[in-house]
Amino acid sequence: MFHSSYIELSKSALQNNIDFIKQEIGPNVQFSSVIKGNAYGHGIEQYAILAQQCGVDHFSVFSADEAQRLLAVISKPATVLIMGYLDNEELKWAIQNDLEFFVFEQDRLTEAAKTARMLGKKATIHLEVETGMNRTGFAPHLLCSILDQLHNYKDAIYLKGVCTHFAGAESMQNHERIMEQLRLFNEQVSLVKAKGFDPEQIHTASSAATFFYPHTRLNLVRVGIMQYGFWPSPETYDFYSKQHPDKKDPLRRLINWKTHVMTLKQVKQGDYIGYGSSFKAPRDMVLAIVPVGYAWGYSRSLSNQGQVLICGQQVPVVGIVSMNVLTVDVTDVPDVQKGDEVVLLGKQKDKSISVASFAELSTQLNYELLTRLPMNIPRLIVD
Known part of the structure; x- marks a missing residue:
């Protein structure tokens, strides 16, 4: 692709x-x-x-x-x-x-x-x-x-x-x-x-x-x-x-933003992760490196705050979100592999990352976050 x-x-x-x-x-x-x-x-x-x-x-x-x-x-x-x-x-x-x-x-x-x-x-x-x-x-x-x-x-x-x-x-x-x-x-x-x-x-x-x-x-x-x-x-x-107290939300979100694990990295307790010193590993950790950063619309303000989905589990962004890469903690997710699907927005199994929660963490409105998604990210129609 x-x-x-x-x-x-x-x-x-x-x-x-x-x-x-x-x-x-x-x-x-x-x-x-x-x-x-x-x-x-x-x-x-x-x-x-x-x-x-x-x-x-x-x-x-x-x-x-x-x-x-x-x-x-x-x-x-x-x-x-x-x-x-x-x-x-x-x-x-x-x-x-x-x-x-x-x-x-x-x-x-x-x-x-x-x-x-x-x-x-x-x-x-x-x-x-x-x-x-x-x-x-x-x-x-x-x-x-x-x-x-x-x-x-x-x-x-x-x-x-x-x-x-x-x-x-x-x-x-x-x-x-x-x-x-x-x-x-x-x-x-x-x-x-x-x-x-x-x-x-x-x-x-x-x-x-x-x-x-x-x-x-x-x-x-x-x-x-x-x-x-x-x-x-x-x-x-x-x-x-x-x-309509008897009805659930009648609207369904169209959008799912996905990527894949680029590589995995092991770090020792006490090591700093990413640029600067905003995150220090509290234990030995396994990190998944994800090939999306603020150049792709993933706000830098989500550093040490954002969440993504991998293997059906919600995992935190650790360290500074850089231009093209973000790092997530997968220490407690068994059997993560290079190439595994990562959901930045949307659903995976029974978990979801909503635009609303994403926007609240980054201090953006739904409208602002959505419209900042770069035009050159491929959009694919699914059922």
């Missing part, structure tokens, strides 16, 4: 998650699969193929390069929505390829209309409005003039959607802020309609809002982290479990 580690993606787990989400949102709400950040570390190319096999026909990406990677691999017709970065020079390509995109600034609106007229083909846009995130979106006081311009651009631009983004729906401490955002959004949607527009899609909800605030689902939800098998926060899972 010529790689020191690999990632497995479970098709059955994804089908389970998508079926669950679609059942929750109902048949009248469009499910958009958010695959920004290299499909949350799962790999756009591999994940998109898998998602289409599981019935996904709408994808949301952050940028034009992600859209390009998606289009290169999908085999069935799908709607592709660019939510973020789209350079003016890329507008021609986007319109030619029937991509939809957010418009949240005057320059993009003007250039989209100009490019569409040049091509003789309408641009399909989603108007993003500012409701309190203070990142992207037209401020309320600008909306009237923007809608007037859109009337003038009707030959070049089709207003398909109106949208916003909530500022932290995964935590109830943001409840009042989210409610104020929703109030402002509803006001602005009313203005859009009063100005004579009737957009097909009105959307606000991420994974967290979809489950914390069901009334924000409207007619499209942009679901990211949950389709991969992770709750946006412990709070969102607690909320769900209180509503």
Whole structure:
């Protein structure tokens, strides 16, 4: 395989998650699969193929390069929505390829209309409005003039959607802020309609809002982290479990990150292990050297804290995680051999290393840890 580690993606787990989400949102709400950040570390190319096999026909990406990677691999017709970065020079390509995109600034609106007229083909846009995130979106006081311009651009631009983004729906401490955002959004949607527009899609909800605030689902939800098998926060899972006390976690993790024992090493009591003097052997020890380090997304902050699975047992990382290697204590694991499977994330026999526990030890969020997994780690689809 010529790689020191690999990632497995479970098709059955994804089908389970998508079926669950679609059942929750109902048949009248469009499910958009958010695959920004290299499909949350799962790999756009591999994940998109898998998602289409599981019935996904709408994808949301952050940028034009992600859209390009998606289009290169999908085999069935799908709607592709660019939510973020789209350079003016890329507008021609986007319109030619029937991509939809957010418009949240005057320059993009003007250039989209100009490019569409040049091509003789309408641009399909989603108007993003500012409701309190203070990142992207037209401020309320600008909306009237923007809608007037859109009337003038009707030959070049089709207003398909109106949208916003909530500022932290995964935590109830943001409840009042989210409610104020929703109030402002509803006001602005009313203005859009009063100005004579009737957009097909009105959307606000991420994974967290979809489950914390069901009334924000409207007619499209942009679901990211949950389709991969992770709750946006412990709070969102607690909320769900209180509503369904008789059910186990309905989500299944897709990802298993694996490698193999590179070699074994015996050290004497009192010897230091790895760089520096952070770990001194308290006894004679047997170490397994694993060919993964921080260059591969295994955080250096997991030094002397991380855990991996070998021979169905959970064993600790000892010493400093270096660029390409980490060292684990297998003294109490009988019959460990060079080449034995090592699970960095995921399951082995009846044990598991969860992304949540991994992230807590490294002070990273689930999102951050997953998206930092390098693109050149092979992603393999399994049942």
